[in-house]
Amino acid sequence: MRPRIGEKDKLSEHIILRLTKSEKAEILNRVKEEKLLSVADYVRSRLFKKRLSKRITVSEEYVRTFRTMDYNLTKIGINLNQIAHKLNSYNTYILTEEDKDAFRDCHGQLNECFSILGKFLLKIR
Incomplete structure (x- = not known):
């Protein structure tokens, strides 16, 4: 009832x-x-x-851009986890040139993501 x-x-x-x-x-x-x-x-x-x-409705370009950024950020996270694993696994491990290149790539991709985010945030405002 x-x-x-x-x-x-x-x-x-x-x-x-x-x-x-x-x-x-x-x-x-x-x-x-x-x-x-x-x-x-x-x-x-x-x-x-x-x-x-x-x-808020967004264009297909907006969705495509953010999916690409999500993919790139996932790659960055995987690279950083691999480096952290090596550093934590071996007490005597020293960063190699390959590790430094991975850090540079991560930094470059993060800068690219931030600039794209900034561009789209300006469009929303």
């Missing part, structure tokens, strides 16, 4: 709103996107929500 709703919490009032077909379709699409159960839930959330969220 459902719990009883107090008199002040009952949904007894209603508003009738006329829309065009395209406006109604847009609202139904947004209800579906936000995974709400009904149009009423969507309208209540939009009207009474204290903090509205912003939806």
Whole structure:
């Protein structure tokens, strides 16, 4: 059995709103996107929500760039883990030229990622 709703919490009032077909379709699409159960839930959330969220749409170039950056950052992490493993495994291990090159590559890739992030953040603002 459902719990009883107090008199002040009952949904007894209603508003009738006329829309065009395209406006109604847009609202139904947004209800579906936000995974709400009904149009009423969507309208209540939009009207009474204290903090509205912003939806940002991005281009395919943006998605492609960030996937590439994610891949490059993963490679950097793997390289750094390999170097840390060598340093921790052997007490007498000294950084080789190969290790120094890996550090230089990591540094270069990080700088590239930061510059790309900066470029796209300026576009968002």
